[in-house]
Amino acid sequence: MNFYEHPKPDENDTDEGLTCGRREHLVVIGNGMAGCRAIEELLARDGKRYRVTIFGAEPRVNYNRIMLSPVLAGEKSFDDIVINGADWYRDNGIELLSGDPVVSIDRERQIVTSRSGRGVVYDKLLIATGSDPFIIPVPGKDLPGVIAFRDMGDVDTMLAAAAEGGDAVVIGGGLLGLEAAHGLTLRGMKVTVIHLMSTLMERQLDEAAGWLLKSALEGRGQTILTGANTAEIVGTDRVEGVRLKDDTLIPAKLVVMAVGIRPNVALAAQAGLDVGRGIRVDDHMVTSDPNILAVGECVEHDGQVYGLVAPLWEMCRALADGLVEAPTGYRGSVTSTKLKVAGLDVFSAGDFSGGDGAEDIVLRDASRGIYKRLVIKDDRIVGAVLYGDTADGGWYFDLLKKGEDISGARDLLIFGQAFASGGGPADPKSAVAALSDDAEICGCNGVSKERVVASIMGGACSLDAVRSSCKASASCGSCTGLVETLLALTLGDAVEAGPKTLCKCTSFGHDDVRREIVAQGMTSIPEVMQRLHWSTPDGCSSCRPALNYYLLCALPGEYVDDQQSRFVNERMHANIQKDGTYSVVPRMWGGLTNPRELRAIADVVEKFNAPMVKVTGGQRLDIFGIKKEDLPAVWADLNAAGMVSGHAYGKSLRTVKTCIGSEWCRFGTQDSTGLGVQIERMSWGSWMPHKFKIAVSGCPRNCAEATIKDVGIVCVDSGYEIHVGGNGGIKVRVTDLLCKVETEQQVLDYTAAFIQLYREEARYLERTAPWIERVGLDHIRRRIVEDEIGREALTARFLFSQCFSQEDPWAARASGVEREQHEHLGEFRPAPALETVR
Amino acid sequence: MTGDWIDIGPLADIPPRGARTVPVEGGEEIAVFRTGDDTVYALVNRCPHKQGPLSQGIVHGHAVACPLHNWRISLSTGEALGEDEGCVPTIPARVDAGRVLISRFGALAAALAA
Numbered sequence: 001m002n003f004y005e006h007p008k009p010d011e012n013d014t015d016e017g018l019t020c021g022r023r024e025h026l027v028v029i030g031n032g033m034a035g036c037r038a039i040e041e042l043l044a045r046d047g048k049r050y051r052v053t054i055f056g057a058e059p060r061v062n063y064n065r066i067m068l069s070p071v072l073a074g075e076k077s078f079d080d081i082v083i084n085g086a087d088w089y090r091d092n093g094i095e096l097l098s099g100d101p102v103v104s105i106d107r108e109r110q111i112v113t114s115r116s117g118r119g120v121v122y123d124k125l126l127i128a129t130g131s132d133p134f135i136i137p138v139p140g141k142d143l144p145g146v147i148a149f150r151d152m153g154d155v156d157t158m159l160a161a162a163a164e165g166g167d168a169v170v171i172g173g174g175l176l177g178l179e180a181a182h183g184l185t186l187r188g189m190k191v192t193v194i195h196l197m198s199t200l201m202e203r204q205l206d207e208a209a210g211w212l213l214k215s216a217l218e219g220r221g222q223t224i225l226t227g228a229n230t231a232e233i234v235g236t237d238r239v240e241g242v243r244l245k246d247d248t249l250i251p252a253k254l255v256v257m258a259v260g261i262r263p264n265v266a267l268a269a270q271a272g273l274d275v276g277r278g279i280r281v282d283d284h285m286v287t288s289d290p291n292i293l294a295v296g297e298c299v300e301h302d303g304q305v306y307g308l309v310a311p312l313w314e315m316c317r318a319l320a321d322g323l324v325e326a327p328t329g330y331r332g333s334v335t336s337t338k339l340k341v342a343g344l345d346v347f348s349a350g351d352f353s354g355g356d357g358a359e360d361i362v363l364r365d366a367s368r369g370i371y372k373r374l375v376i377k378d379d380r381i382v383g384a385v386l387y388g389d390t391a392d393g394g395w396y397f398d399l400l401k402k403g404e405d406i407s408g409a410r411d412l413l414i415f416g417q418a419f420a421s422g423g424g425p426a427d428p429k430s431a432v433a434a435l436s437d438d439a440e441i442c443g444c445n446g447v448s449k450e451r452v453v454a455s456i457m458g459g460a461c462s463l464d465a466v467r468s469s470c471k472a473s474a475s476c477g478s479c480t481g482l483v484e485t486l487l488a489l490t491l492g493d494a495v496e497a498g499p500k501t502l503c504k505c506t507s508f509g510h511d512d513v514r515r516e517i518v519a520q521g522m523t524s525i526p527e528v529m530q531r532l533h534w535s536t537p538d539g540c541s542s543c544r545p546a547l548n549y550y551l552l553c554a555l556p557g558e559y560v561d562d563q564q565s566r567f568v569n570e571r572m573h574a575n576i577q578k579d580g581t582y583s584v585v586p587r588m589w590g591g592l593t594n595p596r597e598l599r600a601i602a603d604v605v606e607k608f609n610a611p612m613v614k615v616t617g618g619q620r621l622d623i624f625g626i627k628k629e630d631l632p633a634v635w636a637d638l639n640a641a642g643m644v645s646g647h648a649y650g651k652s653l654r655t656v657k658t659c660i661g662s663e664w665c666r667f668g669t670q671d672s673t674g675l676g677v678q679i680e681r682m683s684w685g686s687w688m689p690h691k692f693k694i695a696v697s698g699c700p701r702n703c704a705e706a707t708i709k710d711v712g713i714v715c716v717d718s719g720y721e722i723h724v725g726g727n728g729g730i731k732v733r734v735t736d737l738l739c740k741v742e743t744e745q746q747v748l749d750y751t752a753a754f755i756q757l758y759r760e761e762a763r764y765l766e767r768t769a770p771w772i773e774r775v776g777l778d779h780i781r782r783r784i785v786e787d788e789i790g791r792e793a794l795t796a797r798f799l800f801s802q803c804f805s806q807e808d809p810w811a812a813r814a815s816g817v818e819r820e821q822h823e824h825l826g827e828f829r830p831a832p833a834l835e836t837v838r
Numbered sequence: 839m840t841g842d843w844i845d846i847g848p849l850a851d852i853p854p855r856g857a858r859t860v861p862v863e864g865g866e867e868i869a870v871f872r873t874g875d876d877t878v879y880a881l882v883n884r885c886p887h888k889q890g891p892l893s894q895g896i897v898h899g900h901a902v903a904c905p906l907h908n909w910r911i912s913l914s915t916g917e918a919l920g921e922d923e924g925c926v927p928t929i930p931a932r933v934d935a936g937r938v939l940i941s942r943f944g945a946l947a948a949a950l951a952a
Contacts, residue, residue, distance in 0.1 A: 538855060538874040541896040541903035541910075564855040568894040568905035576905055580891040628894075825858035825870060825938075826846040828945055 023051045026323070027112055027120055029102045029267065030128030031056025033065050034296025034312050036084055037446075038126060041320035043092055049324060052094045053120060055112070058151055059099035061085055064445075065151070066309050069176075069341075072155050072183030074793035075518070083471075105271035107289055124291055124323070127268055127279060131261035131297040131307065136171065140233030146255045149180045154256075159789055161254040162187035163796075169193075169242045169252040171230055173200040175339060177258035178217070182341040184254075185222055188796055192223040192250050194230055194242065196259075204337045204348040208364075209371050209387040216344055216369070220558075261307050263298045278305040283329035284322035285315055295319050301332060308335045313446030336397045338390065338443060343521030343555070347393035350383035350400050351375065358382065363414045372414055379407040391531075392416040394482075398439045432485040441486070442472040442479045452483060456490045463487065480512065480519075503542035505534050510763035514550050523555060525562055539565075546764035549651065552687055553759050556801035563818065569649035571821060573809045574631055577624065582631060584623045585648035586638045587684065590658045590676035590696075591619030600641030604634055618655030618693065620646055628822050635810035644808040647684065651765070653755075654693050656680035657705065661698030661715065670715035672698035675744050679713075682748055683755060685805040686798070689762040689771075692755070707735045710758075710768040711751055716740075720747045724754055724780065725772035733769040736777045739785045753784050753791045756798035843932070843939040846870065849878065850936065857893040857902070859883055860940075868929060868945060869893035870938060871913050873900055879913040880931040880940045882948050886911075886924025 026042075028035045031054050039052055056062075067081040089096045100114045105125065113119050133148030135141050145161070147154050158180070161168065165188050170181040173195030181191045193200075199210035200217075214224050229245040233255055241251045263278035274280045274288035278300030285293045285301075295315045297307055306312070311333035318330035336349035363372040374396065375383035380403050384396040395417040399406060406413055417434075435441075437450040447470050455470040466483055467473055473483045502510050513532060522528045525547045529539060539547070544565035551559045563571050574582035586601070601621055605613055612624040626634055635645075648654060656679050659665065661672030676696040683694070695706040696713040706712025712723040712735050719742040723735035738754070741747055757780065762771040772780060784791050813822070852858050852872040860868040860880075869883035869892050877900065883893050890906030900913045910919040916928040929944035 536899060538898050540898045541908060544896060544898065564853055564897065567896070572894065576891075576894065578888065578906065580889070580894075820851060820853060820856075820858060823858075824861055825851060826860050827863070828844065828846070828860055828868070829863040 023049065024123040025121065026050040026052050026124045026126060027122035028052065028054040028126045028128060029112065030054075030126075030130060030296070030298075031058065031060075031062055031096065031098060032128060032130050032296070033062070033083070033309065034130065034298075034316065035126065035128035036062040037312065038128065038295050038316045038319050039092075039094065040084075041316045042323055045320055045324045045326075047092065050124070052092070054089075054094060054096050055100060055102045055114060056096065056098040057101035058153070060152060061089070061096070061098070063152065068149070068152065068155050069179035069183060071152075072158060072180065073186050073341075074183075074790075074797060077787060077790050078152060102267065105267060105292075107271055107292070110291065122291070124293065126319075127287070127292065127294040127298060128296045129264040129267060129298045132264045133257060134260040134262050135257055136230060136259055138230055138232050140235060140239065141257075143233055143235045143239045144237070145235070145239035145253060146233055146257065149176055149256050149258050150261075156789075158184060158254065158256065159187065159793075162189050163792060164253075165189060166253045167192070167251045168254040168256065169250055170256045170258060171242070172258035172260070173197070173224065173226065174203065174258065174260070175201060175337060177256070178213075178339060179341060180256045180258055181217070181222055182220075184256075185220060186797075186800075187793070188800060189254070190221075190223075192225065192252070193217070194228045194244070194250070195224070195226045196229055198227050200224065200226065201337075201339070201346070201348075204385075205346065205387075206373065206385050208373070209346065209348075209385050212369060212371055212387050213339075213344065213346060261297065263300070263305055265298060268292075268294065268298070276300045276303075283318065283331065284327050285319040285330065286322065293319060293322075301330060304332055306333060306335065308337065310335055310440070310443065310446060334397075334401050336384075336393065336443075338393070341521075343523065343558075345386070345388055345390040345521055347386040347390035348384065349393070349397045350381070361410075361414045374414060376406070376410075379405050379410075381406060381413075394440060394443075395435075398436065402436070429485055429489065432482055433489055441482050445471040447472040449486065452486050453490055456487055461487070461491060461494060480515065502546060503540055505529075505536040505539050505543050506532060508532055510546065513547070514554075517547075517550050517554050523551065523559065525551065525565060541567075545570075549687060549689065549764050553801075556797075557804040563821070570651070572628060572631065573635075573645055573649060573813060574626065574628075575649045579625075581624070582626045582628060583648075584626055584631070584634055584638075585616065585620050585646040586643035587646040587680075588620045588643075589680050590656055590673050592673065592677065593621075596641050597643055600638055600643065604637050607637070608634055616648070616655075618648070619657050620648070620655060622648070629824070632814045632816075632819075632822055636814035639808070639811050639814055644684075645810045650687065651690050652685070652687050652692065653680070653683045654691050656683075657693070657695040657709070659696070659698050659703035661696075665698055667701060668698035668715070669717050670698055670720065670744075672696040672704065672713070672715050675713065675715075675720075675747060676704075678744065678748060679751055682752060682799075682802070685807070686755065686759070686802060687805065688755070688759055689764050690767045692758070692768070694751070708732060709735070711754060713747055713751075718742070720744075722747065722750050722754075725768045725777075727767055727769035729767075731769075736772065738777075738780065749795045750784060750791070752798040753794035754780070756794040756801075757783055759798070759801075760794075842942050843934075844942050844945065845937050845939055847938055848936055849876070849933050849938050852878070852938065855897040857895075857897065859891075859893050862945065862948075865946075865950065866948065867891075867893075868940070868948065870931060870940065871897055871902060873897060873913065876933070877913075878931045878933050878938055880929035880944070881911070881913065881916050882927045882929075884926060885909055886918060886926050887922065892926070 062084040064081045064083050070076040100116050102112045103115050104113045111119050111121050133150045147157050168184045168189040168191050170177045170193045173193050181193045185191045199207050200213050231243045231245045234241050239255050241249050243249050265275045265279050268279040269275045279294040281294050281299045285295050287294050296312050315330050321328040339346040359376045361374045370388035373385045381400045435449050439449045441449050441452050451470050452472045460466045460469045473480045528547050548562050548565040568576050574584050608630050610623045610625050614622045616622050656676040658673045658676030662668035693709045694711045695704040695709040697704040697706040698715050706714050708726040708728045714721040721740050722738045724738045726735035727733040855874050857869050857871040867883040871879045883891050885904040887909045890904040892902050894905040895902040901910050903910050909922050916926040918924040927948040929948050930941035932939050
């Protein structure tokens with residue numbers, strides 16, 4: 001016992017309840033979701049019974065592996081998906097030995113040994129080694145650039161590859177493969193998915209839903225090859241492509257293998273435990289050695305192995321009950337699946353292969369892209385596939401798990417819970433009230449209705465409090481509505497109000513609506529209004545422009561802008577004045593102009609009798625008094641001289657104001673004019689929550705007044721200061737210094753990242769100044785300065801979105817697009833009649 | 839009776855939740871609105887508040903928000919909604935076989951009311 005690591009002094013050891021000399025030592029192999037969840041369950045039952053040591057192979061704290069897809073997609077950061085940070089281990093007296101995997105188990109002496117040679121004695125050992133990705137044994141599988149999609153390290157590899165762009169191949173069109181493909185596509189790679197079977201996600205979807213999914217993914221620019229068999233991965237020093245059995249060669253600088261997983265049983269097998277496909281366990285998760293338990297994806301229970309997260313929660317409960325000698329037993333799991341790809345709602349549960357005595361109920365709504373299929377056997381739901389509208393997935397799954405007789409509601413079943421259980425108008429409240437106590441509310445964190453209600457009763461009176469106390473709705477957020485309803489049902493008026501609602505048409509705040517648009521993948525204003533229970537038929541002049549913006553921001557290149565939800569100026573691409581005429585401001589890049597532009601402006605002023613021309617505060621020229629009918633002709637003339645819209649009318653980038661900088665000024669330190677032009681070329685045309693102004697000053701004398709702009713660059717000898725959140729206007733606010741950078745490229749990248757963060761997080765009609773005051777400069781610094789990967793992702797998302805927004809709206813209108821916005825419908829000349837009446 | 843209605847164009851030429859204008863010689867311009875549920879209304883194109891062109895406002899339900907100061911005007915009565923007070927003349931309008939018709943008499947009366 002000389003290598004035995006003595007327990008650290010622990011205040012709990014002096015607890016009067018502990019009479020023995022030391023507590024039993026529980027050693028956990030595996031710091032993943034199963035290992036840590038098991039300990040959480042144990043601590044919830046009895047925090048003092050065991051001293052806990054956890055070995056982890058990855059050099060990280062415990063994180064939510066199923067949320068790696070949103071990290072890859074740029075929707076979450078690593079910090080967002082940490083389940084238990086370092087403080088959790090410390091607070092619970094848990095010793096974490098990370099980056100040091102266990103290499104052997106000596107069952108006789110009850111000692112595990114790690115790679116570094118550390119030996120630790122256990123009383124109880126819990127194996128939670130999870131699973132390993134299955135790598136198909138083809139030539140080239142070991143080339144650099146061929147990876148799996150299993151841990152944060154793989155995500156880092158993918159992000160690094162995606163930063164350079166190019167081609168990627170994902171082998172495997174299952175859940176994981178498609179999430180990887182989605183993430184890589186969002187990160188700007190050209191992705192081909194190779195799938196052996198003829199239907200994507202064939203274990204979860206039937207042919208119809210698989211087809212809908214394939215079409216949707218192809219619509220997003222992915223190439224999907226089904227029935228495609230990989231022959232070899234080609235490349236000399238690193239991967240260069242994938243060759244199929246039919247000899248097709250697909251170029252790739254990155255290959256992600258996501259064809260399946262295998263329980264990681266090596267350690268258990270080596271120790272002589274009973275191992276089948278997984279480590280065999282009984283109903284209490286005990287292996288063939290009574291002192292060794294196992295849980296998660298590495299186990300085989302009743303002949304079944306599981307690769308999804310929900311069974312893991314159930315196993316951990318049974319395991320913890322056994323460890324505190326109040327055994328309940330695990331009886332196997334029925335699983336359901338959701339695809340975490342923004343904008344694609346796919347849900348499946350149970351068995352949908354049909355077979356004898358099975359009947360189908362199918363609902364298709366092609367125009368909305370909805371497909372629902374329920375498989376019924378002996379008046380019970382045995383399988384469900386939902387595509388496009390998965391709101392009732394939880395309800396069907398609950399009926400399926402319980403084996404409830406559905407004959408009474410059969411006719412209405414397919415229309416969802418609201419219809420089938422009441423017939424009356426959909427009342428989400430009563431639907432939630434009707435859910436059973438053990439109905440799952442949060443799939444990401446395995447939280448039942450009972451637990452959510454218990455944490456509300458325990459004092460969690462707001463959505464945020466529920467999120468931090470029981471984690472429901474804290475991951476993907478798709479159950480937020482459910483949690484809010486539970487709050488309302490449990491507390492009535494005592495629910496602590498969140499931020500105020502977007503407008504009178506809805507009970508949701510801006511942030512809720514935005515989150516749900518992304519989480520539920522909504523793609524149109526009517527869909528948002530439908531799904532979020534808008535109380536008016538088509539909204540109002542407050543919510544429609546906001547929703548239009550949120551959708552535009554969430555779905556660059558996909559969302560079709562609704563002109564009727566734009567304020568007049570943005571719809572007319574000019575500024576309405578008090579007499580109903582418009583003013584027109586062509587863009588002057590960085591405030592620079594030339595004789596040709598000035599001549600064209602002068603000609604327009606004369607040709608259309610504009611009564612006034614004025615130099616604006618943003619270093620451009622404003623032409624006043626133009627009639628809406630004349631606008632297209634004015635724009636055509638300005639276009640002919642090379643000028644485009646200045647967006648002086650939009651919630652969008654207005655101007656980039658500059659001083660003359662080092663090119664002319666004796667004090668200038670950098671080329672502020674040139675840099676301003678570059679920034680404006682990068683960011684013009686982008687729609688934002690509110691107007692956005694940028695300035696670049698060539699030295700700290702700050703002649704461009706950069707420190708009262710949304711982004712202000714102040715050049716200094718050693719580089720560039722980036723200032724943010726300034727505002728002129730009613731309430732003057734001076735910018736905060738975000739950081740200092742050294743190169744023009746960094747200025748461009750940081751500016752793009754900041755704009756994108758503002759676009760994604762600020763509320764509609766919130767300028768950067770109040771936004772920063774609300775979220776705090778520290779938040780902005782963390783996201784833009786400290787989180788390099790996150791910043792790069794923001795920049796990439798901004799540039800991607802810009803691919804679709806840098807078309808001159810004036811040119812389109814001048815060529816006749818949306819002519820109805822400018823022309824009269826008809827004319828009425830009642831002259832003779834008027835005389836008669838007179 | 840058809841002489842009492844003027845055909846001003848096809849319904850399809852007015853965007854849903856949008857409006858088009860019809861200038862009246864010697865009178866005030868008329869704004870013809872189409873709501874989300876395809877009802878058609880015609881009003882004088884002038885907000886009772888500061889004469890903003892109502893045709894350029896955001897149409898929601900059976901109301902329009904004036905583009906200048908966001909007054910909400912009922913499309914059916916022409917009256918300002920909510921706290922505001924004021925009224926703009928309306929002109930009877932209807933859709934027949936996909937064509938938008940406005941009342942000749944109504945248009946004349948509205949033109950003269952200016």
